[in-house]
Amino acid sequence: MPFPDLxxxxxxxDRCGQLKRVGVEVDPVLEVTEIADRVSKAPxxxxxxxxxxxxxxxxxxGHGLLFENVxxxxxxxxxxLYGSYERMGIAxxxxxxxxxxxxxxxxxxxxxxxxxxxxxxxxxxxxxLASFGPKIVKRGMCQEVVHTDDADLLTLPTIQCWPDDGGRxxxxxxxxTKDRDSGDRNVGMYRVQIFEPKMTAMHWHVHHDGPRHHxxxxxxxxxxxxxxxxxGESVLPYAATCPLPPDVSELLxxxxxxxxxxxxxxxxxxxxxxxxxxxxxxxxxxxxxEMITEGPFGDHTGYYSLEGQYPVFRVTAITxxxxxxxxxxxxxxxxxxxxxxxxxTERIFLxxxxxxxxxxxxxxxxxxxxxxxxxxxxxxxxxxxxxxxxINAIWxxxxxxFCKMIVVLDEEVNVHDEQDVLFHMCANVDWRRDTMIVEGAxxxxxxxxxxxxxxxxxGIDATRTMAGExxxxxxxxxxxxxxxxQERVTRRxxxxxxxx
Ligand SMILES: [Mn+2]
Numbered sequence: 454m455p456f457p458d459l460x461x462x463x464x465x466x467d468r469c470g471q472l473k474r475v476g477v478e479v480d481p482v483l484e485v486t487e488i489a490d491r492v493s494k495a496p497x498x499x500x501x502x503x504x505x506x507x508x509x510x511x512x513x514x515g516h517g518l519l520f521e522n523v524x525x526x527x528x529x530x531x532x533x534l535y536g537s538y539e540r541m542g543i544a545x546x547x548x549x550x551x552x553x554x555x556x557x558x559x560x561x562x563x564x565x566x567x568x569x570x571x572x573x574x575x576x577x578x579x580x581x582l583a584s585f586g587p588k589i590v591k592r593g594m595c596q597e598v599v600h601t602d603d604a605d606l607l608t609l610p611t612i613q614c615w616p617d618d619g620g621r622x623x624x625x626x627x628x629x630t631k632d633r634d635s636g637d638r639n640v641g642m643y644r645v646q647i648f649e650p651k652m653t654a655m656h657w658h659v660h661h662d663g664p665r666h667h668x669x670x671x672x673x674x675x676x677x678x679x680x681x682x683x684x685g686e687s688v689l690p691y692a693a694t695c696p697l698p699p700d701v702s703e704l705l706x707x708x709x710x711x712x713x714x715x716x717x718x719x720x721x722x723x724x725x726x727x728x729x730x731x732x733x734x735x736x737x738x739x740x741x742x743e744m745i746t747e748g749p750f751g752d753h754t755g756y757y758s759l760e761g762q763y764p765v766f767r768v769t770a771i772t773x774x775x776x777x778x779x780x781x782x783x784x785x786x787x788x789x790x791x792x793x794x795x796x797x798t799e800r801i802f803l804x805x806x807x808x809x810x811x812x813x814x815x816x817x818x819x820x821x822x823x824x825x826x827x828x829x830x831x832x833x834x835x836x837x838x839x840x841x842x843x844i845n846a847i848w849x850x851x852x853x854x855f856c857k858m859i860v861v862l863d864e865e866v867n868v869h870d871e872q873d874v875l876f877h878m879c880a881n882v883d884w885r886r887d888t889m890i891v892e893g894a895x896x897x898x899x900x901x902x903x904x905x906x907x908x909x910x911x912g913i914d915a916t917r918t919m920a921g922e923x924x925x926x927x928x929x930x931x932x933x934x935x936x937x938x939q940e941r942v943t944r945r946x947x948x949x950x951x952x953x
Pocket of ligand 1: 698
């Protein structure tokens with residue numbers, strides 16, 4: 454089962470040997486980053502192999518960290534808590550991300566029950582789904598202490614991540630907004646730069662749901678209520694980062710992952726409801742027109758994103774538990790904590806991608822690709838130019854459209870093994886015949902693109918060439934040992950003296 458709040462999740466990490474407590478005083482300016490960056494690139498904590506990826510990536514991500522003595526704050530700082538396959542599994546309460554993916558796959562399958570019996574059978578599923586919605590409760594631990602006039606962002610152990618960053622940032626909080634007219638909630642994870650005790654910038658990109666809500670208020674010249682939420686159910690940070698379609702509620706999805714609806718309490722100073730079990734909640738309003746220069750910020754691309762104009766957010770209250778934990782993360786050259794959050798999305802979206810493009814057997818967004826730069830896709834090939842069809846379909850599929858390089862591979866290739874992928878790609882591709890370069894939308898953060906958000910992408914067909922795909926000679930067979938001999942050697946492995 455997932456955990457109801459951050460501290461019980463942290464305690465479980467401690468029990469499992471996944472947590473290191475740092476008692477000495479550390480500086481939230483750069484020192485925390487340097488420690489977390491080293492740890493996130495260390496071997497995995499403990500001996501337990503990660504559930505789905507052990508053979509491929511090896512374990513990485515070190516320990517989750519709890520800094521108990523951060524200069525200038527009384528509040529302990531948790532970081533890298535989600536930064537390994539093992540810890541993601543603990544946070545989501547699952548031993549295998551493939552199982553989780555198939556649960557999601559079942560949920561979205563548009564199966565119409567045809568007979569009455571089938572309908573009756575489906576009923577418990579639907580009832581269960583209904584119980585995953587958020588529930589409003591009267592009291593929440595997140596409001597044990599309430600600061601209004603004396604609210605001060607500078608009491609929080611916010612970090613400056615990298616030397617050229619514009620200042621100190623909130624990096625691991627859910628940003629809660631509501632649609633002005635429909636009241637639909639959205640939860641996103643956007644970075645928040647601190648400027649004054651009660652003032653921040655609100656950084657978000659135009660296509661996110663938060664700024665979509667903001668445009669609704671702005672059109673009426675109104676300020677928008679917004680809450681910044683730290684902690685809560687252990688599934689929440691993942692749900693906030695998952696690229697769900699705009700009309701899918703992050704809180705419903707979180708309730709589904711949590712195995713029960715998220716309890717919400719009414720905020721003290723704004724019309725907003727936030728998780729009752731949160732550690733800290735910052736309440737306030739985003740100004741309709743007032744902007745401020747935000748950034749630079751060392752980003753998940755491995756480069757800084759530059760300064761820009763973003764709306765001003767003013768704090769009306771900070772509510773918290775009596776002894777809160779402040780969660781943070783850093784992004785930068787991979788691997789970082791965000792890689793593991795993204796990897797779960799990759800697994801969960803496989804059944805959804807397969808609904809759109811049934812040819813896809815499996816895919817991988819490798820660590821070095823920083824989410825948008827590269828995808829390896831496995832298909833079983835039946836007809837000429839099938840790989841190109843798959844490439845074009847992926848470039849039309851939601852956020853996957855940003856993918857700068859897609860490599861399509863035959864079914865015998867392990868797409869989670871980069872050496873295997875690169876071997877087959879380099880061996881099979883004739884670069885003139887088997888590549889396509891197209892113009893299109895790319896990630897806003899892609900600094901290499903000639904325009905912001907617009908550039909070119911490459912598709913590489915690394916499958917075996919067949920008739921109709923251009924000039925080729927007869928394709929030689931791939932070397933493979935006979936299965937009978939493989940079985941015999943496996944059976945006798947111990948006899949050879951290699952152990953079992
Ligand atoms: Mn959303």
